[in-house]
Amino acid sequence: MKLTMRWVLRSKIHQARVTDGNVDYIGSITVDSDLLDRTGLWPNDQVQVVSNTSGANFITYVIPAPAGSGEICMNGAAALYCQPGEEIIIMGYELTDRPLTAQVILVDDRNRFVRYLEGGHD
Template sequence: MRWMLHGKIHKATVTQADVNYVGSITIDKELVDLVGFRPGEKVLVVSNTSGSRLETYIIEGKPGSGDIFMNGAAAHLIKKGEEIIIIGFELTDELIEPTNILVDENNKFERYL
């Protein structure tokens, strides 16, 4: 079994960072659905701005909102306005075709990668 990339949201912009939230990353539901992520799924979040990397889990945000919120302790590492990549992996023996998307500066779907 190997951890294989199953999807990523590339060049998303963090729209809110709240250290007082209980934890996780909130992602616009439309983006979650496009990539095939699921609520509660563990993801790796990488900041293109600061170089910070962390693991957390997904909470679905309002569809079409463009919301990308860093919540709880993660908000200490990745701040509002940072450009990030959100990466999901799957433990499998199979080769899988990942679904990778690029979003624009408003976190709206631009194209498949």
Template sequence: MRSMLRSKIHRATVTERRLDYEGSITIDVDLLERSGIWVGEKVLIANVNNGKRLETYTLPGERGSGIIALNGAAAHLCNLGDKIIIMGFELTDEPIHAKVVLVDDENKVKRELTY
């Protein structure tokens, strides 16, 4: 079994930081659906601005809002306006093609592609 990239939201902008929260990342439901990332799924987040990486799980955000909110401990690793990459992986014995969603500065989908 190999851990393969399955889904990615590329260069999303952090819109909120909620320090007093249980944890996780809140993502606009539109982005979750377009990328194929599920609510509650473990994701790897890479901060483009400072190079930090973290793992957490996803929570649904208001549809169409563009929300990308880092919650709890994860909020200490990102600043408002930071660009992040959100990645979901799959354990598989077969090669897979990752779905990639590229977003603009308001976290609206500008392009989709596969790797």
């Protein structure tokens, strides 16, 4: 039996708001640790970021922000793609040979957890 490896959605933070940008930083996205915990994202995890505001789409890695801070900060080159106030989606994937149940959350306009979304949508 041949195993087929696929990139499968594992984690998603939906409707997050960029709170800050720091183009002088080496690179990455800083994310409130509470949101990381709820989605299973780890520090240094590779993530895809998509802006619902500008259409920007890029890959970077996660740096944890203090829990409860609501911080979503674009760092380095990522700060050129997404500005404070933009609505974004943050997605983590896993290379696997089996189906996964993604941990998908919806946040409010201050990046506070609202609820889990089933199957990645309402």
